[in-house]
Amino acid sequence: xxxxxxxxxxxxxxxxxxxxxxxxxxxxxxxxxxxxxxxxxxxxxxxxxxxxxxxxxxxxxxxxxxxxxxxxxxxxxxxxxxxxxxxxxxxxxxxxxxxxxxxxxxxxxxxxxxxxxxxxxxxxxxxxxxxxxxxxxx
Amino acid sequence: xxxxxxxxxxxxxxxxxxxxxxxxxxxxxxxxxxxxxxxxxxxxxxxxxxxxxxxxxxxxxxxxxxxxxxxxxxxxxxxxxxxxxxxxxxxxxxxxxxxxxxxxxxxxxxxxxxxxxxxxxxxxxxxxxxxxxxxxxx
DNA sequence: GGTAATTTCATACTTTAGTATGAGTCGTTT
DNA sequence: AAACGACTCATACTAAAGTATGAAATTACC
Numbered sequence: 001x002x003x004x005x006x007x008x009x010x011x012x013x014x015x016x017x018x019x020x021x022x023x024x025x026x027x028x029x030x031x032x033x034x035x036x037x038x039x040x041x042x043x044x045x046x047x048x049x050x051x052x053x054x055x056x057x058x059x060x061x062x063x064x065x066x067x068x069x070x071x072x073x074x075x076x077x078x079x080x081x082x083x084x085x086x087x088x089x090x091x092x093x094x095x096x097x098x099x100x101x102x103x104x105x106x107x108x109x110x111x112x113x114x115x116x117x118x119x120x121x122x123x124x125x126x127x128x129x130x131x132x133x134x135x136x137x138x
Numbered sequence: 139x140x141x142x143x144x145x146x147x148x149x150x151x152x153x154x155x156x157x158x159x160x161x162x163x164x165x166x167x168x169x170x171x172x173x174x175x176x177x178x179x180x181x182x183x184x185x186x187x188x189x190x191x192x193x194x195x196x197x198x199x200x201x202x203x204x205x206x207x208x209x210x211x212x213x214x215x216x217x218x219x220x221x222x223x224x225x226x227x228x229x230x231x232x233x234x235x236x237x238x239x240x241x242x243x244x245x246x247x248x249x250x251x252x253x254x255x256x257x258x259x260x261x262x263x264x265x266x267x268x269x270x271x272x273x274x275x276x
Numbered sequence: 277g278g279t280a281a282t283t284t285c286a287t288a289c290t291t292t293a294g295t296a297t298g299a300g301t302c303g304t305t306t
Numbered sequence: 307a308a309a310c311g312a313c314t315c316a317t318a319c320t321a322a323a324g325t326a327t328g329a330a331a332t333t334a335c336c
Contacts, residue, residue, distance in 0.1 A: 108293075108294070122228060215282060241285055
């Protein structure tokens with residue numbers, strides 16, 4: 001947050017400098033009017049694009065980044081979360097068991113725990129809920 | 139596409155007019171230099187923001203809009219697609235049957251057809267595949 | 277008007293998913 | 307050391323999901 005304020009302040013300063021420089025150049029008539037105006041136009045155009053990009057980029061991030069704090073607050077263990085991710089990829093219990101080198105019984109236990117903690121009745125519903133909680137990537 | 143070119147042309151024209159107007163105002167000294175520069179700056183800033191917004195908006199649309207043509211090319215019927223969407227929402231066959239006012243048998247038939255057409259072994263995998271094909275919203 | 281595709285439903289069956297319970301192991305914490 | 311949480315596994319069971327097959331009604335299309 002402090003960084004943002006600092007950058008913003010520097011930007012304002014730079015703009016004021018540019019402003020003064022422009023008026024000075026015009027008064028002293030060292031440079032042609034068109035060049036100054038074109039320069040101003042380009043600079044502000046770029047600034048507009050950059051600011052807009054930053055704002056929209058933040059939006060995209062918040063909708064795609066996974067919320068690790070929420071995972072803990074829900075009470076999902078590391079292994080349970082792993083299983084949840086594999087479920088979301090469309091794997092069966094047997095396939096998950098083979099992928100994680102454990103028995104299918106173990107996966108069933110994990111799945112049951114995940115369903116309880118996410119308050120879901122089925123694995124498909126768990127996927128949906130996990131997505132809404134921004135716990136998994138989609 | 140023609141519309142875009144037309145708008146772009148109009149924009150360029152408007153900018154040139156503004157440009158000429160600015161230089162004229164400066165030469166005739168009817169307006170203060172600062173006001174003109176500030177005006178130019180604001181106009182180009184806004185233009186930059188708008189253009190950037192349009193470009194990024196298009197990106198978002200392409201990643202989120204569902205591909206109706208692909209649904210047809212896969213061979214999914216209207217009802218089968220409906221069922222697919224309900225599956226993605228995490229509903230069971232029974233719940234889907236109640237929501238669409240048909241029997242569970244019917245839903246099972248539709249689900250089987252969907253799985254074959256999407257080349258999926260399970261409904262969870264069907265969700266994943268449908269997502270990759272940009273057939274359903276996520 | 278006939279044909280094809282869609283939608284509907286049923287029955288019987290196999291497979292997968294999910295629940296309940298109990299228990300052993302391992303690492304951490306107190 | 308004892309207690310705790312996380313991970314593992316098994317067995318036995320119930321519930322859903324998915325397959326196969328056949329068939330009737332509806333709709334769409336030529």
